[in-house]
Amino acid sequence: MDLAWMAWTWQTGLFFIGIAAALALMTTLAAVRPERPRVGVLSLSTTRGDRLFITLLGSAFIHLAWLGIVGPDVWWASAISLFYAAAVFRWV
Template structure:
């Protein structure tokens, strides 16, 4: 990791993202699903909902930093609630 000057939290972040992609790929192969229509009115699959969750979590964290709502680790809790809502209702 020294050649890229990464910190451990950055490496852990990308490792988690890579793990999620691998897990969702295995799930898609073992348990194929049909798209479902949620509150957005568009058909989404697990992968679509994961993408929406990751994108929304990035914006949530940026807003959390910008508005200085509370210490940043609390944003993780907000992101988990957001992710649960996306996977349930979208």
């Protein structure tokens, strides 16, 4: 199957592998260890999947905000996103 039309780069490839791995992990966890939704600081009832979604969406905006306000050095935004992810999974 020729996927050249999708204009792949190894960077975006890694990005999607990361997301796919996170989704696969969540799916496996959900099947192996069913959970109860939890109410966190935002007083929202969230499951692990919800928290992953909030993490991914929030990280995207953190990166965009960094690009728009600070500059093109997005690794710092990625570092902030990691802290953000930890915070979301811990407290939300």
